[in-house]
Amino acid sequence: MANKWRTTVAEANAVLHKYSVNPSNLVTEVLVRRWDGIDRTYVDAARTILKAAKTVTDPKADNITFSGAWTVGNVWYDPVNGSNIAGSTSIYQELKVGNNLYATPDNLSLVRSRSYPLEQNENSWMYYERFKTEDTSRWKNVTYAGLNDEVYEGLRQIRTYDAWVANRLARDDKFDRPPPYTIGYYDRLFLYNIIYDETGSYGGASSAGLYYILSNPTYRLDPYDGLETSWFGTWTAIATPVIREVWHEENEDGTYDIFRTLETTNTTAIMRTRALTYAGMVLVQGAPALDDTSLILWGFEKTTEKIYKHARFMIGSTTYRVTADAACVATDVGGVEKGQATVSVTPSVSQSTEDSCDDYPRQVQALFIAL
Numbered sequence: 347m348a349n350k351w352r353t354t355v356a357e358a359n360a361v362l363h364k365y366s367v368n369p370s371n372l373v374t375e376v377l378v379r380r381w382d383g384i385d386r387t388y389v390d391a392a393r394t395i396l397k398a399a400k401t402v403t404d405p406k407a408d409n410i411t412f413s414g415a416w417t418v419g420n421v422w423y424d425p426v427n428g429s430n431i432a433g434s435t436s437i438y439q440e441l442k443v444g445n446n447l448y449a450t451p452d453n454l455s456l457v458r459s460r461s462y463p464l465e466q467n468e469n470s471w472m473y474y475e476r477f478k479t480e481d482t483s484r485w486k487n488v489t490y491a492g493l494n495d496e497v498y499e500g501l502r503q504i505r506t507y508d509a510w511v512a513n514r515l516a517r518d519d520k521f522d523r524p525p526p527y528t529i530g531y532y533d534r535l536f537l538y539n540i541i542y543d544e545t546g547s548y549g550g551a552s553s554a555g556l557y558y559i560l561s562n563p564t565y566r567l568d569p570y571d572g573l574e575t576s577w578f579g580t581w582t583a584i585a586t587p588v589i590r591e592v593w594h595e596e597n598e599d600g601t602y603d604i605f606r607t608l609e610t611t612n613t614t615a616i617m618r619t620r621a622l623t624y625a626g627m628v629l630v631q632g633a634p635a636l637d638d639t640s641l642i643l644w645g646f647e648k649t650t651e652k653i654y655k656h657a658r659f660m661i662g663s664t665t666y667r668v669t670a671d672a673a674c675v676a677t678d679v680g681g682v683e684k685g686q687a688t689v690s691v692t693p694s695v696s697q698s699t700e701d702s703c704d705d706y707p708r709q710v711q712a713l714f715i716a717l
Contacts, residue, residue, distance in 0.1 A: 355437060378439070379407040380438050384434055400600055402441055449488065449501065463475050473618050474616065475617075476613075481610075487599075500527075527606075592606045624714045629708055630699075630710045630712055641689055655670055660715060663698065672687045672690070
């Protein structure tokens, strides 16, 4: 005699058991649906069916459709020993949002970001400072098929325009689909799609020699053959990008998370001076003569600087050593006030130093070796 319990896990019989989402992180969306009153002898057959389902499109619960592609997480069942369905089994299926073929803004999150200064030395006392930024992005729940359909390749390399065209010609089944967040370097002027609508109008042109990153792409299918014929999106200039690392990790549900660390360097350089002794553009003043044992130096940042015995500096190819402490005084040269000191030196002034000071008065630099 047949019992009253169900022997199917039909969509129409699924009920909503639990739903949760963090609006600040949409990839946390979880739907748990339940089938009640399942015959206990059918559990093994149902288990086989549910284990085989890796993804579900537009699942139903309480006859409400939860649109989109969902990835199956855990599946379990509990025997029911109370209530009006005692003696049956309830089967639960956990669904996680996302079953993405591509990296999209919906499954993107920033998992790490850091910025640090980059020093480019001009000389011993002054340098230019730029800032480098490293951002590590993660794209969640990408399918294995999507992982191998140029998504990973697109994220891990910077393509030139010629490489892009070659890739497009090789894909004769559809228009080249550049994955979102692909970076392109364009060494020529070319049209690109800011807006590509149904009329096929373009929205702008790139500047040669710049890097661009694609975001918010949309793909359009040809209404006649169903193949992709165009895409549009936003291309944004990005400063000197370097792809430091790209990797992917498999999740328990069989999807993959893709990670990319992207380094950029800002183009604005800020001049910095080091807090060092004898800092400044120190110049030789006056007209030193051959065999002189003293030199007048001007241009110290501190007008009260003290030049210590044994300090060394170079003028051209000659290295001089200070033989006695000397103190600076504030001196105005050409409307600029800096520290000036008369220092005794050894060896005595060389012919090359005399000649350079005669040929380029007040332009010969003294480069201190130990600052």
